[in-house]
Amino acid sequence: MARRPDPAVRDLLVERAARMLAEREPVTLRALVAGTGASTMAVYTHFGGMPGLWSAVRQEGFTRLARRLDAVPHTGDPVHDLAALGVAYARNALDSPELYRAMFDTRADLADAPAADATFDRLVVAVARARDEGRLDAGTDPGALATRYWAAGHGLVSLVVQGVLPAGVLGPLATDTAVALLTAAGDDPARCRRSVERAWAPG
Template sequence: MRTLLIERAAHMLRTREPITLRSLVAGTSVSTMAVYTHFGGMDGMWKALRQEGFTRLGARLATVTTSQDPVRDLTALVAAYANNALQHPDLYRVMFDADFGLEDAQAADDTLEYLVQAAERGRRAGRFRADIQPLELATQSWVIGHGLVSLVATGPLPRETLDYGTTLLTALFISSGDQPDTCHQSVEDGWKQLLATG
């Protein structure tokens, strides 16, 4: 029942239907009391909706296998982020709505940590300069993925816009110390994950 309500609320957001306690349960076999039982009210439901978005993102990032190529892995994580947004556009829209907190704020931090670890591996392997801060590089990578997919998943641009990801990530990683030829191949290999599961 909890999942049903979360999915329904996300769908209503996407279709721009007004969400009230009554409209949320309309047409279902669920009573308004269920919203209080499972979420403590509408504010709790919004928190749960955001939480579900980060939970699904974390689960998606966890499926990215670690290879011997950390630049490929970092790229694959950005591709997985984009895939998650495309597969769950309703939840993606509300994930970054700061009007409501999260039930578990650490879950959001944990998603970024996947990228931080890949960036750290890249630095240790000599692919990135020693002075590169993994958190900064991970954040910059995330920004590229977020910007592109926001324009596609919930915005006005066609899916082909995501093709710019390889160019943008390659430029970022080369500026961080990676060698152009090696970098280009790693990014291409990682970005293929977007096509493989998208």
């Protein structure tokens, strides 16, 4: 009788694979399951083999990011809410740095690319809302501004995750970067800073 997949084992293997990848350890079937209590067959049971495992590792990173973004509340301040998505992105990366690194390793295919793309779409929608509610210029291209906003935030977060910058500088640098981008797109500088700082204020 075939062994039924155990979600706890699946999660364990995903986490371990991401950690090994981040630490540049050779990832073999035996090394992956060593000390976990799982057998090498578990990799085939849950993922169909190593390519499926790497796909699952990438996807898990986006799945956790989606949960973080979904938890961001909708307030009456669209610029605050846009900045809060950036805060959620940073917290997701700092809480799961191994998975964060693996998310952008394009050598592995994603099992559900549209679900991963939807995390960026949340940012595009937030920029469009800020524009439509008059905080940004009417001619603002939500996709283009969301791309610049994400690229800047991703760069800062990556430097912190990799240990190049201390975590304590992330909030101030991310705030200044967001304010620069959003005021260039039309928001009032003082009002923009208040909105962004309030998003980062909880720490």
